[in-house]
Amino acid sequence: MANPDAQGVTGAPFRLDVERGKIREFALATGAADADYLREENPVVQPTFLTTTFFWQGEDSNPWSAVELDQQRGLHAEQQYTFFGEPPRAGTRLTCQSRIGEIYTKVGRRGGEMTFAVMYTDFHDETGRLVARAKLTGVETARPPATGDAAQDGASA
Amino acid sequence: MSDTTATAGPRTTEVALPVPATPPARTYGPVTRTDFVRYQGASGDMNPIHHDEVFAKAAGFPSPFSVGMWQASLLGTYATDWLGGPNVRDFRIRFLAQVWPGDVLTLDGVPLRTYVLESEDGREGRVDVELTCRRQSGDKAVTAWATFVLPLDAAVEAGERPETTEEQG
Numbered sequence: 001m002a003n004p005d006a007q008g009v010t011g012a013p014f015r016l017d018v019e020r021g022k023i024r025e026f027a028l029a030t031g032a033a034d035a036d037y038l039r040e041e042n043p044v045v046q047p048t049f050l051t052t053t054f055f056w057q058g059e060d061s062n063p064w065s066a067v068e069l070d071q072q073r074g075l076h077a078e079q080q081y082t083f084f085g086e087p088p089r090a091g092t093r094l095t096c097q098s099r100i101g102e103i104y105t106k107v108g109r110r111g112g113e114m115t116f117a118v119m120y121t122d123f124h125d126e127t128g129r130l131v132a133r134a135k136l137t138g139v140e141t142a143r144p145p146a147t148g149d150a151a152q153d154g155a156s157a
Numbered sequence: 158m159s160d161t162t163a164t165a166g167p168r169t170t171e172v173a174l175p176v177p178a179t180p181p182a183r184t185y186g187p188v189t190r191t192d193f194v195r196y197q198g199a200s201g202d203m204n205p206i207h208h209d210e211v212f213a214k215a216a217g218f219p220s221p222f223s224v225g226m227w228q229a230s231l232l233g234t235y236a237t238d239w240l241g242g243p244n245v246r247d248f249r250i251r252f253l254a255q256v257w258p259g260d261v262l263t264l265d266g267v268p269l270r271t272y273v274l275e276s277e278d279g280r281e282g283r284v285d286v287e288l289t290c291r292r293q294s295g296d297k298a299v300t301a302w303a304t305f306v307l308p309l310d311a312a313v314e315a316g317e318r319p320e321t322t323e324e325q326g
Contacts, residue, residue: 022199029199030230031185037242047233047248047303051226054201076225080249085278087245 006066011098014061020090044087078137112142167276174271186261196227223256240305247304282307
């Protein structure tokens with residue numbers, strides 16, 4: 001069961017250097033090898049590129065574990081990236097910080113109670129401007145997911 | 158949760174703006190474990206459920222299955238090829254069903270609305286689009302809603318702007 005007291009728990013700030021080679025690697029992995037904007041010297045990141053925080057976060061910078069979603073029943077339900085202007089370009093140094101947002105329950109289509117938890121990550125550039133925000137929504141289903149079940153990524157987020 | 162615009166503060170005005178032609182549906186696959194692994198390496202999400210056969214079976218699955226963020230990112234590519242990488246302002250993904258090795262994915266998109274956004278930074282054309290990734294069985298694996306900037310056409314600008322020029326004698 002999720003821990004409702006996790007709301008507001010904040011991770012330590014961490015750094016993410018936006019690198020041209022990393023953008024290219026991400027492009028090759030997502031069918032974007034020929035994308036027009038990659039011909040630029042400092043291309044913008046892809047819409048989902050900021051998922052690469054995986055490479056930069058330390059244990060103390062990811063507060064998600066505070067939510068205590070059951071690993072067997074926890075799923076990645078939604079993910080959102082919002083850009084406040086053009087997405088950051090290669091060469092930008094971002095300062096990132098995650099915090100646990102709302103935690104709430106809903107009754108699912110099959111009647112079981114589902115618990116949702118949200119984590120926001122803010123990305124600021126060198127000037128301190130907020131350039132992007134990621135919103136992760138995780139869900140804990142009433143029972144462990146079965147193969148072929150709807151609404152699951154399988155990621156334990 | 159139904160709001161697909163990037164920001165709530167600025168004023169929006171519904172305006173018909175020209176949107177680049179929707180690209181034809183894009184087919185991807187049959188998808189392979191190599192596709193999943195390459196995405197995992199690129200993203201840094203090394204969850205073994207997506208590549209380790211022994212681990213996946215022990216967890217009760219017939220095989221590893223794809224990372225939801227991979228097929229979501231394929232939709233991202235479809236959208237940026239269509240509307241331009243620098244123009245994206247919002248990208249919201251809902252994961253609906255798993256994708257398995259051997260699946261053939263079909264990606265498509267549709268514009269939902271166009272509007273002008275006015276903020277302290279000026280006026281900007283926007284389009285909201287819905288993007289869908291389906292498996293060969295027809296079921297949706299991922300739906301995404303995205304917002305992109307549209308260049309404000311000079312004619313639209315001229316037609317909309319109140320006449321402010323004053324003839325001074």
